[in-house]
Amino acid sequence: MKKKKQIMDRPYCLYCCSIYYYLVAAITFFITYAPLNNAQPPSPSPVANLSTSWINTPSILINSSEVILKLTPVFNGSIDSRLMCGFYCPDINACLFGVVFFNWNNLFSPFYSFTVNDPQLVWSANRDRPVQINATLQLTGNGDLILRDADGAFVWSTNTSGKSVFGLKFTVSGNLVLFDRNDATVWQSFDHPTDSLLVGQTLFPGQKLTSSTSSSNSTPGLFSLTVQDYRLLGYVESNPPLPYFQSGLGFINYVKYDNGSFNGQNIPLASSSGQFIRLDPDGHLKVYESGELNWNAVVDLLTPGIGYCGYPMVCSNYGICSSNGQCACPDDANSETSTFRQISYTQPNLGCSLVTPISCSHSQYHTLLELKNTSYFYFNIIHTDKNSFLDEKIDLENCKKSCLKNCSCKAALFAYDSRKGCLLLSEVFSLINNEGMVENVTVFLKVQKSSTAPTNSPSKKSRQVTIMLGSSLGTFFGVFFVVTSCFFVLTKKQESEELDEFFVDQVPGSPTRLSYEELRVMTSNFNDKLGEGGFGTVFHGTLSDGTKVAVKRLNGFGHVKQSFLAEVETIGNIHHVNLVRLVGFCAEKSYRLLVYEYMSNGSMDKWIFQRHQELTLGWQSRKKIIMDIAKGLTYLHEECRQKIFHLDIKPQNILLDEHFNAKISDFGLSKLIDKDQSQVVTMMKGTPGYLAPEWLSSIITEKVDVYSFGVVVLEMLCGRKILDRSQPEEDMHLLGLFKRKAKAEQLLDIVDKYNDDMQTHRAEVVEMMGVAMWCLQSDFSRRPSMSVVVKVLEGFVDVENNLDYNITTPVVPRAITATGHQEDAIGDATPLFPSALSGPR
Template sequence: MRSAFLSLLFLCLYILFVSVSSAPSTEFVYPNFTASNLRFVDSSKGAFLFSRSSIFKAGLFSPRGDSSSDFYFSVIHVDSDSTIWTSNRDSPVSSSGKMNLSPQGISVIEDGKGQTPVWSTPVLPSPVYSLRLTDAGNLLLLDRFNATLWESFRFPTDTIVLGQRLPLGMFLSGSVSRYDLSTGDYKFVVGESDCLMQWKGQNYWKLRMHTGANVDSNFPVEFLTVTTSGLALMGRNGTTVIIRVALPPSSDFRVAKMDSSGKFIISRFSGKSMVTEFSGPMDSCSVPFVCGKLGLCHLDNASENRSCSCPDEMRLDAEKRTCVPASQSLSLPVSCEASNISYLELGLGVSYFSTQFTDPVEHGIELSTCSDLCSKNCSCLGVFYENTSRSCYLVNDSFGSLSLVKNSPDNHDLIGYVKMSMKKTNAQPPGHTHRGSNFPLIALVLLPSSGFFLLMALGFLWWRRCALMRYSSIREKQVTRPGSFGSGDLGSFHIPGLPQKFEFEELEQATENFKMQIGSGGFGSVYKGTLPDETLVAVKKITNHGLPGRQEFCTEIAVIGNIRHTNLVKLRGFCARGRQLLLVYEYMNHGSLEKTLFSANGPVLEWQERFDIALGTARGLAYLHSGCDQKIIHCDVKPENILLHDHFQPKISDFGLSKLLSQEESSLFTTMRGTRGYLAPEWITNAAISEKADVYSYGMVLLELVSGRKNCSFRSRSNSVAEENQQNSSSTTTTSSGLVYFPLYALDMHEQGRYMELADPRLEGRVTSQEVGKLVRIALCCVHEEPALRPTMAAVVGMFEGSIPLGSPRMESLNFLRFYGLRFAESSMVEGQNGESENMVFHRRESSNSGGSRHSASYVASQEVSGPR
């Protein structure tokens, strides 16, 4: 009887022990602890540890939620069921796998396969006293003094949460899929100046490329963090924001994740589900491999739906889910032993993501030479060739998605070829001409005599080449001195994206020793030139520079050279020899807008041409402000810097060259940069300068497009208007001579709805009041005194295209024009009497003014200030 009672007691104690040991813990567990999914599946679905407020849980879980799939030791947000950290992502265990906590740390072991862990924490400096899960989601190993020995936040997988830091050089790796948490091919890396996204080690996106990312400073990056107000890339010991993504302030659960889809996503738990707040790249076709190997990605701009297809002469292999040659005579991949190599043309408009982030292997070469480089390289899978710069890109890794972007300005002259092996013997690489077997009889007759002359010509060319090399060597020794550029050091460093390098003699010959000057500005003079391939170029000689070394110059040129937009003048190349710094641009055959618009003898720009110029210029500025890798503020938007190409297509010039000015040349303008008549009010006060300064200058240019005359030039009102203004004193610019400050005149006419008074009289009624009113309203919105009230250039484009309603000018923010107009009239009268130059600049000064504006500006006679800030 007594033995039966003791047996029953032991059984009850055992059941109690098992039930207690299988209950999950809160916040802490201690060494000699073992957990498995099966052990805790009934009480907490696999979780053995909860944070203090049960916000997060830790355990061995399966992404599929069943008992037969792979299990991972993970930390999960309870309410959203989002996995924020995984230990053994590349070595999952079965449902009977175990997590052991010992004084040496954590280890994950596959049951039945010995004690060798599939994952474990590194060697620790002291024994573990406890394992803690915080309410922030951080898993900590603590010693007996509660000092942290190891933490999961320092070893992120694909996600960081609110308050977590991702240091410089660290990365997030996307998983293979939602259910396979193994390390995938997509990475999000914290770089020295930006966050980069990579596919198999190749860059394909930067954080600052997103329109929602704002670049606040240029200090070195230290870490990335998720905050209650968004995402921030920090520097200077966490005191300065480098790049920020502003999101609605919220203390809810927020995560930033490198998704398995190849996108970087920021999402927030709204109370019911996770809501995406930020996603990049915005264009799903910009993600490599979304359409598989050699797949073409098409994006419907209207619906943003993505579709995939194969290039011409290729078909989809459904079994392999890849594009293969349609012809039986072509095969992939190409082995190193292949003798007959062919190239399948992908055509224009097809881009490959890596060409935006990697250097061409060669500049200024023929297509045939480019294909030869690939043919001789066993690892080369194809080439991309840029016709304009004759740049050659080799694809040496697995082909990702070839994104087909219709009418894209970024790849209009880029053509791609896929390398294949061909069974036929007459295959020819691109750029080569096929030679037949019939040799011309006349060649046999002329060959002996022509050979002699050919040898003489080759000998002369070789002698001239050696002479030039000796001359260059002498010049290098002469010009290389402290504080100047060396001419032989260009190959000593590597700068990504550097455009074509020209020799000085090439440009000297192309411009006929700089014979035809076609322009000048704050940076130097511009000359017309013709390259050996008959391409017209504009060569700018940079005379006002003060760079301490050639690398700084080349770095700036690399930035400008990589910016491509149909409304931005393209940089074709550069030359850097000693103190000679030259930039080679595409040639604009219609010159500047200033010469075309204000010319008294040339043809008059029609209204539609003016509208197209205004829209194209707005698109170019919008791209500089928010569309390229680095936000660029032009700081000198004016008709002289808007060049016109075929059919009067506008292209903005002189953008991004501010750092090429010398300290001595720019010391006078350390607080101001621009040109009289186009300077925003914040240049005159101590306000911060932003891209809204360009918006103001653009608004002034837009008013000049409407009137056909300069805003700050001498002009007289019509008699009727002058008489009316004698009765109505709404304008402060009217003087006895009838001088007019046009922006104020435009404001007066806008208030009265008399827009036709503002139109260029040379149009002779070929424009309506509604058409003029649209541009005047946009212009007045752009010239608001407060920068915050001015629209962005992207919004201006929307107003032109009709996707955004026209803005309404705010009169209280335009009253400063009355003060400007008064000072213009006064100074213009004095200048007219004294015969002084019309060129005037503002001294930056702040004072009170009761005449409707907070700021006043004093005028002094000076030369025009030109060149970006």
Template sequence: MQTQSNRVCSRMIPLTCPPSLDQQHHLVEVTNVTYFNVIDPDAAFPNIRDIEQCKQACLQNCSCTAAFFRYDNNVSDGYCYMPSKILTIREGPIPNHNFTAATYIKVQIPYKAPNPVPAPNSLNPVPEGAIPEKERMLVPGMPVRFSYEDLHVATRDFEEQLRVGGFGTVYKGIQRDGTSVAVTRLDKLSQGMKEFVAEVETIGSIHHFNLVRLIGFCAEKSQRLLVYEYMSKGSLDKWIFYRDQRPCLDWQTRKRIILDIAKGLAYLQEDCRQTIIHLDIKPHNILLDEKYNAKVSDFGLSKLMDRSESQVITTLRGTPGYIAPEWQEQRINVKVDIYSFGIVLIEIVSRRRNLGSTRSKSSKHLLKVLQKKAGEDQIIDIVENLEGEVPGRKEEVERMIRIGAWCLQDDQTRRPPMSTVVKVLEGVMEVDPDITFNFTHANAMVSPAVANGAVSAPPQASVLSNPRS
């Protein structure tokens, strides 16, 4: 960075988002300066209280330009701020405040991949020469390549099965340092080595705190395996639909989960080299870590779209209840994911499924219920136990329902971009006052092509499909 004569800092090298293969992001500590907004605890990033977690979260969040951390006496108990734009920083402490503040500016620097050094307490990368030359492929700056034997040992001969997916089976693995991972063993993979590694590069370039992280992969002969971070709390649907089996997530946690999902989708849609349309956003594909941070997972049905394109043509895919009405034309864009997000938001708020097979005919379809209640000016009634679950939050809940309805507009051009949704959820923008609750698609029959969760033309197995626990 350089300082101009009027004492304004500017970047000499702009940040790429995500960083390119020959570049990486790095945090540079700047001493004796403070960010203007650190005096407001409510502006801090939720659930990050440790300075190292704050720095790592900034590096993993493509929209973060700097990490600011404020604390009193303990660097493990403070407040983390990760602005997308650095508006004002000042030299020295802020008057009338006696906390300590640390400032780390994200910069882009040339990256040279180091030679991996095997460590006795970790899951080791494949050493040079362990794979025949014709099969060895180095992916600089990308997920680590593991040997099949490494993963065989880590999973104890694939002993603990987490789930069986459409593209393979997911097993729990334990690294030698005790860290848990999720190992997906892919099957029915028709790709060759080059195509497989190309897709690993695609998902490996996706770095965001609210997307499940790909740690590494294995490609030996016919074996194809993927190693992901392990999400200890499992999928979101287990926490919002099964009321008798798990404790209820409180309102603040549910609000944060909604914001997490929105941030992950905004990154996929607006901050990647190519626009990534997920195509299967639903609670089952949202995973929670031990602190209930939400991360979007399972890109197995996803579609890449060049930024020069306004739409792509593809066969119908997805899950009944989350499929946008424009799928009838099979010409889609990111607005289909915004629609699915709207459904998920309404489900999180109401704690009931959009398509409830166990409910009476009149209340089976949540969107129909919402449309009816909107006509009666009682949209809050879709939350069946309002005072029991969100006491004293009626206005907040109503606003959240309106955000969801905005994302569900029949006319896809009236649905907001995900970056706008993030700003509305953060309270810096308001909901469009002209939204309609006339969901004509709610009255349509579910397409036979997707009845029972099937897709009209199942795509080939993809490495973009990652695990759920």
């Protein structure tokens, strides 16, 4: 029987019938380039004239460790350099313009395969804002090199317009250069490094290397390396940025990466396959050289100077690093209960978390935990007046008081020696065990003690009197409030529209504001309906430039205003490849509309819950979607200026574009949280079945999204809804079935039985169920953060092995329809129901 066609799981291979084809392909790739006009003959340093453009239309597919990468060459270096300048697309619609280092192998293998091993991005112009397919790079007639996204939006520029630029070239050493008629450099990529240095590159004052967030996320991370006052300094991004490495440069105020040396340290000479230095996401500065299959670290440049424990995140937040390389949590010797717990007992280097999160609204219960024989990386280097953040005017007691009074303060450090003074920390990185050494620093960690008072205490009695008095007064004021509220609603009804528009106008950085008439024309008078549900209807539309969009028209009054403002304020200010982009909005009179990018494949639920359809999602596609969702949530929780709790993660709110990239949508219930807040009190929101158990207490953290993510992952792996009334009663609730099968070690039984590809990869699917189980822990503090989930999916972290399988099976309410019949509430309980913003239903 013919198997079902698996979308997005077709292997990409570059096959050929003759060795001649590959010889031509290799020569073309290395020494030519493909501008749209003004083509130049090949040369050691390819050159482009003014008024030249390149479009990101990937022409090279690279199968690297089962990850398909797409490349659009702009310039190619020589065969010896193995460097290319162009568009690099590790994700199909998240491309970076930059310089890539390749490790070529098997050019003439017996099977005529053409492979590139482990490509390395060593410079990027738009590392924090990826572009899509059909993005354009243009060298204008005025000499400016400009990068625009596929929709024409400005992304990056060299800002060299009017500076006598004559052309653009790419040197053998990997330097992208704008030059004038005299071949003098006007602008060069070597002066704007990202996280890497190439042989021959110099780091001057005012320039810095900035690490990536992770191996799969090129956005700027925690660590930076810079030259300042004749010193090479390594910093961790905190408030303020703190140095963790320092090296004197003598009488020169720069550091150069020569072949064989860096900052006075000898390194192996670069082989013919290439070499580069990178500031890694963990703060290490390493020299990488090409091996047979991948790039190997040959030298770790900073470790000899600061040691293993000198890195700020070696044991992650609150972890204590010992000289033997072990990580542990702070221990409160004066308490019968633990103050800290390890995030992962099998991987102590992931750090520790507070058992009771610090709450700014309960600052009266804050106290300081003193750690003996403990230091901080900041005190491992010699400080000068210019890089010292110690307040020498504050004594020990006032240092502690200052931390307790400041809600954003998480720890107070006090030094006693020649660097005497106080340092307050808004974030606690790894600590260092100083056992056996001279103690010259005391560390005080802020912790939250229990707010429970003795039953017969004076404060308890006082509260009881207050409650009784408050109840009496509350009844009186309650009646008064109802009467005045009715009067207020009647008198202010006519002013509501003006107030709504005023509030919308106050949203900072909001997207394009459109008129209702523009949207009416754009949607052909709202005739092409894509979906409907709850308080919103979604229509297909087309912008004046031909771009397809999805227009959501909200229906309702008070709740609509709140959801509308939440959506515009949240998604209008953030940009990430795994979040649906808000193009514009309309707030005119009583009209409330939101305009999103068009997602041609609609919502995920239509692809995983529809059985017996010809086109379905295979294992590789589902695994990629799970990673996309995890990255999107990581961005919301950890990488925005404010934490964002989505509060309604479910398959209907996961949309798929034409390439089946997943993007999170529908931020109508989301909540923006200050960075120093760990939890928030709010009314219950979301969809039954996806709500975490702690919602019953109304005190939530970002872990409610982690729980919902776990439910969605489980649905994807099993190919069924969280509640399926077509199943026998004992199997109706997926969580109950999952718990039972897990205890019986029969998880293979619940892998999506209607998908041949899922059945083929049943063992891998069951491994992924471990990720879902970790996210579904009833105790929210035992769930991983979304950044840890991403590390698990990338293979860098293992799933916790002592999980609690007694997960709570939610009681699912039934909703009464207009016809009086009962229906399942799963997937249909949110105030905004655009289960899909676009695409086929």
